[in-house]
Amino acid sequence: MNRFETLKLSLPIIQGGMGIGVSLGNLAGSVAAQGGMGVISTANPGYAYPDFWKDPAGCNLEALRFHVKKAKQLAKGQGAVAINAMVATTRYAETVAAAIQSGVDAIISGAGLPLTLPAVEGAEQVALAPIVSGGRAITTICKLWDKRFGRVPDFVVVEGSQAGGHLGFSKEEVLSGTAKPLKELVREVCQALEPWQQKYSRKIPVFAAGGVFDGADIAEMERNGATGAQIATRFIATEECDASEGYKQAMIRAKAEDVRIVQSPVGMPGRALASPLIQRLSQGGRIAPVRCANCLVHCQPSQTPYCITHALIEAVKGNWEEGLFFCGSNVGKIQQMTTVPALMQRLSQEWKRAKQ
Numbered sequence: 001m002n003r004f005e006t007l008k009l010s011l012p013i014i015q016g017g018m019g020i021g022v023s024l025g026n027l028a029g030s031v032a033a034q035g036g037m038g039v040i041s042t043a044n045p046g047y048a049y050p051d052f053w054k055d056p057a058g059c060n061l062e063a064l065r066f067h068v069k070k071a072k073q074l075a076k077g078q079g080a081v082a083i084n085a086m087v088a089t090t091r092y093a094e095t096v097a098a099a100i101q102s103g104v105d106a107i108i109s110g111a112g113l114p115l116t117l118p119a120v121e122g123a124e125q126v127a128l129a130p131i132v133s134g135g136r137a138i139t140t141i142c143k144l145w146d147k148r149f150g151r152v153p154d155f156v157v158v159e160g161s162q163a164g165g166h167l168g169f170s171k172e173e174v175l176s177g178t179a180k181p182l183k184e185l186v187r188e189v190c191q192a193l194e195p196w197q198q199k200y201s202r203k204i205p206v207f208a209a210g211g212v213f214d215g216a217d218i219a220e221m222e223r224n225g226a227t228g229a230q231i232a233t234r235f236i237a238t239e240e241c242d243a244s245e246g247y248k249q250a251m252i253r254a255k256a257e258d259v260r261i262v263q264s265p266v267g268m269p270g271r272a273l274a275s276p277l278i279q280r281l282s283q284g285g286r287i288a289p290v291r292c293a294n295c296l297v298h299c300q301p302s303q304t305p306y307c308i309t310h311a312l313i314e315a316v317k318g319n320w321e322e323g324l325f326f327c328g329s330n331v332g333k334i335q336q337m338t339t340v341p342a343l344m345q346r347l348s349q350e351w352k353r354a355k356q
């Protein structure tokens with residue numbers, strides 16, 4: 001069954017999932033309405049509920065259902081609505097199952113290898129896509145999914161070292177520039193997928209993520225074998241983005257030299273703006289959590305250098321002093337606020353021109 005073909009994408013653009021709260025129903029639905037794939041982040045979507053710190057699990061499930069429905073309504077039958085679920089989070093299977101029940105079209109999953117994703121209740125109804133950082137990871141996933149579930153991914157996101165948020169590379173690789181360039185990763189993943197495309201007699205589309213900024217970048221990824229691109233940071237400076245005005249303005253103000261690589265309690269490096277929080281942590285400070293939402297499988301509140309959930313919630317609310325402002329390496333290129341229809345139209349025109 002070719003589940004990717006059933007998605008109504010008129011543009012090969014996925015708006016990357018952005019947690020916490022940066023991509024929820026409004027952004028995702030607006031992108032889908034333009035024929036792309038809008039993605040809701042499942043990282044604590046209930047953060048703004050008054051009872052969030054008392055009952056994070058309950059608030060998150062309620063918020064997720066609300067945002068999936070909102071996005072589907074805004075999409076008006078166009079494009080596709082997906083969730084981004086991180087393997088490193090607690091309640092992973094329950095969250096994915098709730099999104100499927102609420103009517104999401106696809107599940108995109110990374111921050112670890114989503115080895116058990118096809119076993120989630122309802123997974124046969126939707127398109128499944130792992131996020132990988134190279135050929136080895138996608139081969140491992142395909143072998144295991146094929147053997148255990150008789151299924152391979154419906155599409156794949158390849159994320160390179162220029163992405164925002166958590167990165168699937170070591171801090172050294174990112175800082176020294178030795179991580180492979182995105183187009184090389186795209187070629188590697190396309191090659192690794194070949195035997196599986198043959199075995200299942202269908203194409204497994206690959207989307208390139210991390211530092212893709214304009215239509216010419218999308219066309220370049222296509223020339224290297226990708227079907228399209230996943231773009232995140234650029235969507236933050238849109239009126240429809242679910243983050244506060246403060247977050248959006250921080251992205252518009254940022255220059256290339258304001259970007260830092262930080263160590264995240266998730267156990268991976270991350271890319272973010274040099275905010276006061278980052279400066280305090282880089283001086284060796286520890287900001288002990290005052291409360292815990294039990295959101296990450298491997299987080300130890302007694303030892304973590306800071307609570308990433310608190311820091312990301314403060315960021316999405318626009319608190320420059322305490323927030324962790326995730327962004328991609330291209331944030332310095334963003335000059336002004338726009339709207340999702342204007343951005344999608346621009347990307348589409350640039351992409352078509354670059355293909356000629």
Ligand SMILES: Cc1cc2nc3c(=O)[nH]c(=O)nc-3n(C[C@H](O)[C@H](O)[C@H](O)COP(=O)(O)O)c2cc1C
Binds near residue numbers: 110131164
């Ligand atoms: C603010 C922000 C939050 C993000 N949160 C997540 C997340 O929760 N899960 C995830 O898999 N990727 C996350 N990402 C990565 C994006 O989905 C995307 O793949 C990547 O940023 C693409 O690169 P670009 O921002 O240069 O376009 C995040 C990125 C940003 C900028």
